[in-house]
Amino acid sequence: MSSKIVxxxxxxxxxxxxxxxxxxxxxxxxxxVGVVSNKVDAYGLTRAKDAEIATVALSHKDFASREDYxxxxxxxxxxxxxxxxxxxxxxxxxxxxxVQHFQGKLLNIHPSLLPKYQGLNTHQRAxxxxxxxxxxxxxxxxxxxxxxxxxxxxxxxxxEGDKADDLxxxxxxxxxxxxxxxxxxxxxxxxxxxxxxxxxDGNKLPTSGYAND
Numbered sequence: 001m002s003s004k005i006v007x008x009x010x011x012x013x014x015x016x017x018x019x020x021x022x023x024x025x026x027x028x029x030x031x032x033v034g035v036v037s038n039k040v041d042a043y044g045l046t047r048a049k050d051a052e053i054a055t056v057a058l059s060h061k062d063f064a065s066r067e068d069y070x071x072x073x074x075x076x077x078x079x080x081x082x083x084x085x086x087x088x089x090x091x092x093x094x095x096x097x098x099v100q101h102f103q104g105k106l107l108n109i110h111p112s113l114l115p116k117y118q119g120l121n122t123h124q125r126a127x128x129x130x131x132x133x134x135x136x137x138x139x140x141x142x143x144x145x146x147x148x149x150x151x152x153x154x155x156x157x158x159x160e161g162d163k164a165d166d167l168x169x170x171x172x173x174x175x176x177x178x179x180x181x182x183x184x185x186x187x188x189x190x191x192x193x194x195x196x197x198x199x200x201d202g203n204k205l206p207t208s209g210y211a212n213d
Contacts, residue, residue, distance in 0.1 A: 002031040003187035006082040008073075008090035009037045013044020014172060015088040015109060015179050020051050022180035030187035034080040036073065038092055054080070060092065070098040077102070084186050087141065088179070096143045104193040106141035106148075107186065109179050111171050113137060113153055113208075118146035123164040123171065134158050136171050137209065138182045140193040149198040150209040151191065154178050 005023075007016050016035060022028050035048035040057040048055045056076050063069035069092075077085060087108040099106065112122040114137040126134040135155040142148035154174035158167060185191040190201050197204045 002029055003083040004033045004081060005030050005084045005086055005183065005187070006034045006036060006077050006080050007032055007044075007048075007086045007088050009035060009042055009044035009088050010039050010091040011042055011044060011089045013042065013047045013088065015175055016044050017047050018176035019086065019088070019180050019183055020047065020053070022184070028180075028184060028187075030084070030183055033082065034077075036076055038069075038090070044088075066093070067095050067097065070095045074098060074101050084183065086179075086183060093145060094141070099141055099143050102141075104140070107138060107151075107179075107182065108141050108146070108148070109136060109138050109175055110146050111136050111168070111175070113155065114139060114146060114150050115207075121164075123167040126158060127162055127164065127167065131158050134167055134171065136175050136178065138178055139209075140198055149193060149196060149205070150207060151182050151185075151198045151200070151205065152178050152209045152211075 009016055020032055023031055032053050034054045035044060036056045036058060037045050038058060038060045040059055045055045045057060058073060058076060060069045085102050085106050113135040117125045133155050135153055137150050137153045139150045140148040156170040156174060185200060192199050200210055
């Protein structure tokens with residue numbers, strides 16, 4: 001039986017597309033049943049509609065507070081009876097009550113090798129720091145911003161003369177590979193969050209995630 005996946009977006013939805021494409025494969029154990037955006041004009045909603053996936057546009061501008069918005073968001077997601085909630089470029093800081101409601105069922109992808117460069121402008125920060133290696137992390141979501149247990153990372157080189165856009169393109173390519181893989185692990189019930197750790201196939205993963213070398 002396929003796991004029901006809800007994807008939250010704010011923009012173009014390239015990681016959403018990667019997951020939709022993966023779900024088409026015959027042996028993939030998950031199905032995207034809903035896509036929710038806080039921006040009504042997000043192109044990711046068009047991607048979802050093209051794939052005949054239910055969409056919800058829930059603008060944060062229509063709510064008086066972050067808490068009110070997140071409570072409405074919880075209701076929308078619960079309507080889909082989701083097994084997994086995937087944040088794919090969802091540009092909102094989530095309230096503790098939202099995170100607690102979906103604890104252990106929330107995944108995020110962040111464009112850095114966490115715990116490095118939490119927050120925004122990660123590519124430029126890596127260049128400014130003179131890093132030779134940059135990358136992307138998939139992690140469980142906790143109340144700490146970009147601070148939950150890392151599941152899997154992918155590394156990319158930083159070349160002399162790189163601009164932030166160059167590095168972003170390299171990172172995006174890896175994002176589209178590793179996010180569907182981690183979602184697959186979760187859907188296969190191989191992956192879980194236990195306390196402060198990500199656990200894969202019964203083994204606690206190190207702080208840098210699986211197979212990081």
